[in-house]
Amino acid sequence: MLSAMRRGSSLPAYGFLAFPLAALFLFTLAPTIAGLGLSLFAWDGGGVPRFVGLSNFEDLWADAAFRPALRNTLLFVALSVPPTVVIGFLLAVAVNASWFAGKTIARAAFFLPTILSIVAIGFVWRWLLDPEAGLVNWALRGVGLEQPPDWLNDGWWPMASIVLVSVWRGVGFCMVLYLASLGSISRSLYEAAEVDGAGPWSVVRHVTWPQVAPTTAFLLITGVIGALQVFDIVFVMTGQVESDRTNVLNLYVYRQFTYGQLGYAAAIGVVIFTITILATLAQLAWYALRGKGV
Amino acid sequence: MDASARRRRPPLPVVLLVHALVYAGVAVMAVPLLWMVATSLKTEAEAGASPTFSTLLPNAPQWVNYARAFESARLERYYVNSTLAAVLTTVLGVAHNALAGYAFAKLRFRGRRVLLGVALATMMVPVQVYFIFAYLLCTRLGYVDSVQALVVPFLASGFGIFYMRQAILAVPDSLLEAGRLDGMSEFEVFWHIVRPTVWPAMCALGIFTFVFSWNNFFWPLIVVDSERSKTLPLALADLSAGLYVDSWPVQMAAATIMVGPMVAVYLVLQRAFVQGVALTGMKE
CATH class of the missing domain: 1.10.3720.10 (MetI-like)
Known part of the structure; x- marks a missing residue:
C-alpha cells in the first residue's frame, strides 16, 4: 500500500472522487449546513429569508403541539428499542441452539418485515387492528376478553399499537445480527461454564449476553438514531388524525414544511439532530466507562 | 463435540417450550401477510363482518377484486x-x-x-x-x-x-x-x-x-x-x-399486488437478502 501511495500524484484519486463527493456535497452536506442555518430564519420559500435569531426555538418551546411531539418521540424510543433488541437476542439464542429444528425457516419468517416497506406494514396492521373486522380483536375475544381496545383510536392504544408493530418489524433484523455474532463466540467459554455446572439459562445470561455486547451496543445506538426519526409508521397508522397522543417530531417537521414554515421546520430538524447526537454520545460514553470498569 | 452438544441440551419440556414460543412467533410474523391475501379474495360482506372460524378464509375466491384493484x-x-x-x-x-x-x-x-x-x-x-x-x-x-x-x-x-x-x-x-x-x-x-x-x-x-x-x-x-x-x-x-377505493378487499388486493413480487423474490433469494440487508448493516 505504501509503495502505491508513494508513486504518482493526487490526480487519479480526485478523478475517482469527483462525482461521488460532488453528489454527497450537493445533496447532503451543503443542505445540512444550510438547514442548520435556516433554523435562525423565518422563511416561506419565496423572497429573502428574515433573520430571527433564536426565536424559532423560543416559539417551539411555547408551542402547545411541540412538547407532546417531543414526549411521544422519546416515549417511542424508550418503549420500542429495548424490547426489539432483547427479543431479537432471545430469538437468536433459541434458533442457534444445536437442538433447534428449523433455523432457516424461523430466520426467514422473522426477517421478512425488514424488506417490506413500512407503509405496507402499517397498512396491513391497520386492518388487523380494526375493532370489528380485525383479526387481533377476534383472537382477543376468542380468549375471553369481552371488551378489546379500539387500538387506533382509544387513549394511549394508538401509541401502543405503533410500538408493537415497530417491535414486530424490528426483531428479525436484530436476530440476524445476533446470529452472526453468536457464531464467533469461543466454544471453550461454554465448556468452562459447563465444568462450573452452570444451567442453560445461566449460560445465556452470564456467557452469551456479555460476549455479544458489541452487537447490543451497535443495535441500541443505531436503533435509537432510527427511532428518533420515526415517521412512516406513524404517518400511515395514525397520521390522518392530528393527535397529541401520537404526533411525533418528524411528523411535525413534515407538517410545518407543507405549511411553508421552512425556518420553523428546520428548527425542529435541529432539535432532532441535537437529541440524536446527545443520545449517541451518551451511549458511547456509557460503553466506554463500563469497558474501563470491567 | 456431539457428546458435549448432547450434554448441553436442556430437558425435553424446555426444548418443546422454546420451539412452541419461536414457532408462535413465526406465525405472528406470517399471519399479517396471509390475512392480507385472504381478505383480498373475500366479498365485501365477508371482509366487513366480525371474523368467525368459518369466515377466516374466503368462501369463494373473488379474483375480480384484483381486476378492480387495477381499475381503481x-x-x-x-x-x-x-x-x-x-x-x-x-x-x-x-x-x-x-x-x-x-x-x-x-x-x-x-x-x-x-x-x-x-x-x-x-x-x-x-x-x-x-x-x-x-x-x-x-x-x-x-x-x-x-x-x-x-x-x-x-x-x-x-x-x-x-x-x-x-x-x-x-x-x-x-x-x-x-x-x-x-x-x-x-x-x-x-x-x-x-x-x-x-x-x-x-x-x-x-x-x-x-x-x-x-x-x-x-x-x-x-x-x-x-x-x-x-x-x-x-x-x-x-x-x-x-x-x-373504499372497499377493504380491493385495497388488500392492491396491496398484495404491490408487495407480492418483493416477497416472492425475498423467499427465493433469502440468503442473499439477509446478507445484503442485515450484514451490510454491521459495517464490518
Missing part, C-alpha cells in the same frame, strides 16, 4: 416508477460508492483523512435537517416529479463509501502492484482487479440499496407531486387513506 389505481405505472428509480439508484449508487471507496482505501492524495471524515459524518445527520435544501436544489434543477429526484441525491452515501472502502482495504496490494507493473491505469486496476475481487460486497450493497430505494417513503413524499410520478410506497399510503 394505476398500479402498473407505480411499478414502472419504483422499479426504474430502484434499479438506477442501485447500479449508479454502487458504482459511485465503489469508486470513492477505492480512492479512500488504496490511493494517496491530499485531504484524504478530512474528506473521509466528512463523508462519514454525513451518516449521522437525520434527513429532517437537510431535506429542505435538497428539495429546493431539486426544484432548481427541474428534478421535482421526475426520476432524477429519486436517484441523483442517492448516488453516493457516507455509508456506501465506508462499506466499499472496508471491502477494498482487504484486497492485497500485491495484486494492484502487479496490474500497475503491467502498465494498467488506475481505472483499469479498479475495473479489472478490484471490481471482480470485491464483487460480493458490491452485490450485498446493491441489495441493500435496492431495498432502501424501493421502500423509501419520506423523500419521495417531498419530491413527488403528481399521480403519474408516484412510487409504490406513496401509492400505498394513498390507498391506505382510502384515496382510490
Whole structure:
C-alpha cells in the first residue's frame, strides 16, 4: 500500500472522487449546513429569508403541539428499542441452539418485515387492528376478553399499537445480527461454564449476553438514531388524525414544511439532530466507562 | 463435540417450550401477510363482518377484486416508477460508492483523512435537517416529479463509501502492484482487479440499496407531486387513506399486488437478502 501511495500524484484519486463527493456535497452536506442555518430564519420559500435569531426555538418551546411531539418521540424510543433488541437476542439464542429444528425457516419468517416497506406494514396492521373486522380483536375475544381496545383510536392504544408493530418489524433484523455474532463466540467459554455446572439459562445470561455486547451496543445506538426519526409508521397508522397522543417530531417537521414554515421546520430538524447526537454520545460514553470498569 | 452438544441440551419440556414460543412467533410474523391475501379474495360482506372460524378464509375466491384493484389505481405505472428509480439508484449508487471507496482505501492524495471524515459524518445527520435544501436544489434543477429526484441525491452515501472502502482495504496490494507493473491505469486496476475481487460486497450493497430505494417513503413524499410520478410506497399510503377505493378487499388486493413480487423474490433469494440487508448493516 505504501509503495502505491508513494508513486504518482493526487490526480487519479480526485478523478475517482469527483462525482461521488460532488453528489454527497450537493445533496447532503451543503443542505445540512444550510438547514442548520435556516433554523435562525423565518422563511416561506419565496423572497429573502428574515433573520430571527433564536426565536424559532423560543416559539417551539411555547408551542402547545411541540412538547407532546417531543414526549411521544422519546416515549417511542424508550418503549420500542429495548424490547426489539432483547427479543431479537432471545430469538437468536433459541434458533442457534444445536437442538433447534428449523433455523432457516424461523430466520426467514422473522426477517421478512425488514424488506417490506413500512407503509405496507402499517397498512396491513391497520386492518388487523380494526375493532370489528380485525383479526387481533377476534383472537382477543376468542380468549375471553369481552371488551378489546379500539387500538387506533382509544387513549394511549394508538401509541401502543405503533410500538408493537415497530417491535414486530424490528426483531428479525436484530436476530440476524445476533446470529452472526453468536457464531464467533469461543466454544471453550461454554465448556468452562459447563465444568462450573452452570444451567442453560445461566449460560445465556452470564456467557452469551456479555460476549455479544458489541452487537447490543451497535443495535441500541443505531436503533435509537432510527427511532428518533420515526415517521412512516406513524404517518400511515395514525397520521390522518392530528393527535397529541401520537404526533411525533418528524411528523411535525413534515407538517410545518407543507405549511411553508421552512425556518420553523428546520428548527425542529435541529432539535432532532441535537437529541440524536446527545443520545449517541451518551451511549458511547456509557460503553466506554463500563469497558474501563470491567 | 456431539457428546458435549448432547450434554448441553436442556430437558425435553424446555426444548418443546422454546420451539412452541419461536414457532408462535413465526406465525405472528406470517399471519399479517396471509390475512392480507385472504381478505383480498373475500366479498365485501365477508371482509366487513366480525371474523368467525368459518369466515377466516374466503368462501369463494373473488379474483375480480384484483381486476378492480387495477381499475381503481394505476398500479402498473407505480411499478414502472419504483422499479426504474430502484434499479438506477442501485447500479449508479454502487458504482459511485465503489469508486470513492477505492480512492479512500488504496490511493494517496491530499485531504484524504478530512474528506473521509466528512463523508462519514454525513451518516449521522437525520434527513429532517437537510431535506429542505435538497428539495429546493431539486426544484432548481427541474428534478421535482421526475426520476432524477429519486436517484441523483442517492448516488453516493457516507455509508456506501465506508462499506466499499472496508471491502477494498482487504484486497492485497500485491495484486494492484502487479496490474500497475503491467502498465494498467488506475481505472483499469479498479475495473479489472478490484471490481471482480470485491464483487460480493458490491452485490450485498446493491441489495441493500435496492431495498432502501424501493421502500423509501419520506423523500419521495417531498419530491413527488403528481399521480403519474408516484412510487409504490406513496401509492400505498394513498390507498391506505382510502384515496382510490373504499372497499377493504380491493385495497388488500392492491396491496398484495404491490408487495407480492418483493416477497416472492425475498423467499427465493433469502440468503442473499439477509446478507445484503442485515450484514451490510454491521459495517464490518
